[in-house]
Amino acid sequence: MLNTTLPFLRCPKKRKGKDRCAGKLKLASNHPPQQRTEVYEVRSGNLTCKDCGSRYPIISGIVLLVENVSEYLVSHVKGISRLVPLPEIPLEYRDDFLTAKAEIEIEQVEEDLEAQRVMALYLMNHYLSAGDESGERWWKPRSGEASPLIDSLIREYWDKSPIVQIGQWVSRLAKQGESMSTVVELGCGVGGIYPVIRPYIKSYLGVDSSFSSIALARHVALGMPYSGSIAIPEDLLQGHSARKLKLRVAKGFDGSGDFIVGDIDAPPLASESWDLCLVLNAIDMLEEPASLPRLQHKLLKAGGIAIQTGPYIWHEFVSKRLRPLVPAELRGDSARAVEWLYEQAGFTIEDRINHLPWLFFKHVRQLEIYSVHLLLARKRA
Numbered sequence: 208m209l210n211t212t213l214p215f216l217r218c219p220k221k222r223k224g225k226d227r228c229a230g231k232l233k234l235a236s237n238h239p240p241q242q243r244t245e246v247y248e249v250r251s252g253n254l255t256c257k258d259c260g261s262r263y264p265i266i267s268g269i270v271l272l273v274e275n276v277s278e279y280l281v282s283h284v285k286g287i288s289r290l291v292p293l294p295e296i297p298l299e300y301r302d303d304f305l306t307a308k309a310e311i312e313i314e315q316v317e318e319d320l321e322a323q324r325v326m327a328l329y330l331m332n333h334y335l336s337a338g339d340e341s342g343e344r345w346w347k348p349r350s351g352e353a354s355p356l357i358d359s360l361i362r363e364y365w366d367k368s369p370i371v372q373i374g375q376w377v378s379r380l381a382k383q384g385e386s387m388s389t390v391v392e393l394g395c396g397v398g399g400i401y402p403v404i405r406p407y408i409k410s411y412l413g414v415d416s417s418f419s420s421i422a423l424a425r426h427v428a429l430g431m432p433y434s435g436s437i438a439i440p441e442d443l444l445q446g447h448s449a450r451k452l453k454l455r456v457a458k459g460f461d462g463s464g465d466f467i468v469g470d471i472d473a474p475p476l477a478s479e480s481w482d483l484c485l486v487l488n489a490i491d492m493l494e495e496p497a498s499l500p501r502l503q504h505k506l507l508k509a510g511g512i513a514i515q516t517g518p519y520i521w522h523e524f525v526s527k528r529l530r531p532l533v534p535a536e537l538r539g540d541s542a543r544a545v546e547w548l549y550e551q552a553g554f555t556i557e558d559r560i561n562h563l564p565w566l567f568f569k570h571v572r573q574l575e576i577y578s579v580h581l582l583l584a585r586k587r588a
C-alpha cells in the first residue's frame with residue numbers, strides 16, 4: 208500500500224454488539240524508504256489499530272484490512288500462494304497457511320484454471336479497447352474465420368461499457384464543479400475504473416475482497432510488480448489461455464490512487480469522508496443487498512454521490528430475503544427495486560440508465576452479454 212492511503216483507513220474489527228472499532232491505524236514498514244519521499248510504497252509491514260491494537264499485515268504490497276486475517280489467508284490460499292513467496296507470509300500465520308496450501312494441492316487444479324480464466328475475462332473487460340486502430344484485434348482468431356456477429360457486437364458495444372459510461376458521468380460531475388477530492392470504490396475488482404476517472408478526481412481508493420484482483424489492479428493501474436502471467440482465451444482447442452495479453456501497464460504511481468483488500472461487510476474505511484462512492488456489479492453478490500445503499504450513505508459526505516451498477520443476478524436465497532423488503536409493485540423490476548432501496552437509505556436518484564450492454568469475451572465462439580442498470584444518486588442533506 209502507499210503511505211498516502213493511511214488517513215482514509217479504519218480498523219474493521221467488530222466490537223461487542225454490531226459496531227465496528229473504526230479506530231485510526233498506525234503504519235509500520237519493514238523496509239522504510241532510505242530517503243524521505245512524499246509518496247512511497249510499503250511492500251511489507253503492517254497497520255496497527257490505535258484503539259484496539261489489532262494488526263493487519265501488508266503482504267507483497269497488499270494490506271489485508273479484514274476482520275479475521277488468519278481466516279482470510281486460509282480461505283484465499285490459492286490466489287495468494289500463486290503470487291506471494293512463502294517468506295512474505297508473516298510467521299504468526301504461516302503454519303495455518305501451509306496446512307491450507309497442502310490441502311488444496313491434492314485437489315483438482317480445474318478450479319484454479321477457472322479462477323485464472325475469470326481474472327482474464329475481467330482484465331479484458333476493464334483494460335482492452337476495441338477501437339484502438341493501431342492495436343491488435345484481440346477478439347479475432349489467429350487462424351480460421353472470425354464470427355461476423357461477435358465481431359460486429361464487439362465493435363459496436365465493447366467501448367460503450369459501464370466503465371466508459373461512468374467515466375462520462377464523472378467527467379460531467381467534474382465539469383459541473385462537483386467536489387471530487389475523495390473517491391472510493393467497493394468491489395473494484397481489477398481496478399479498470401481508476402485510470403478512466405483519474406483525470407477528474409484528486410484521490411481514489413479501490414477495495415475488494417479478492418487478493419488476485421487487487422494484485423492485478425495494482426499491477427496494471429499503478430505499475431506495481433506482478434509475478435503471475437496474464438493470458439486470454441482464443442480458440443479453446445489451443446487451451447484456455449492461449450494468447451499472451453499485452454496490457455499497457457501504468458508507468459508508476461503518484462499517490463492519487465491505491466487498492467487494498469477489504470470486505471464490504473466490514474468496511475475498513477473512514478465514514479462521512481468520501482465525495483463519490485462507486486460500486487459496480489457487486490450488489491448481487493452480497494447476502495444483504497439492502498445494506499449496500501446504507502453503507503454508501505454512511506461513507507459519503509453530506510451531498511456526496513453514489514454510483515451503483517448491476518446486472519441483478521440474485522442468488523435465489525438472496526432474492527427470497529430481499530423480496531419482502533421492497534413494495535409489491537416493484538418486485539418484478541430489479542432496477543426499480545434497487546432505486547427504491549437507495550431512496551429509502553437517504554438518496555435522491557439524479558441519473559439512471561436502465562439497460563447498458565456489458566460484454567464478456569469468453570473465447571472466439573462465445574460472447575456473453577449482460578444488461579446492466581446504472582444509477583447516480585445524491586446523499587440527501
Ligand SMILES: C[S@@+](CC[C@H](N)C(=O)[O-])C[C@H]1O[C@@H](n2cnc3c(N)ncnc32)[C@H](O)[C@@H]1O
Nearest residue numbers: 394395396415416417470471472487488489492
Ligand atoms: C461481478 S465482480 C465485479 C467487479 C468489478 N466491480 C466490475 O464491475 O467489473 C464482483 C466483485 O466484487 C467483489 N466482492 C464480492 N463480495 C465482496 C465483499 N463482500 N467485499 C469486497 N468485495 C467483494 C468480488 O471479489 C469481485 O471483484
Ligand SMILES: [Zn+2]
Nearest residue numbers: 218228256259
Ligand atoms: Zn481497532
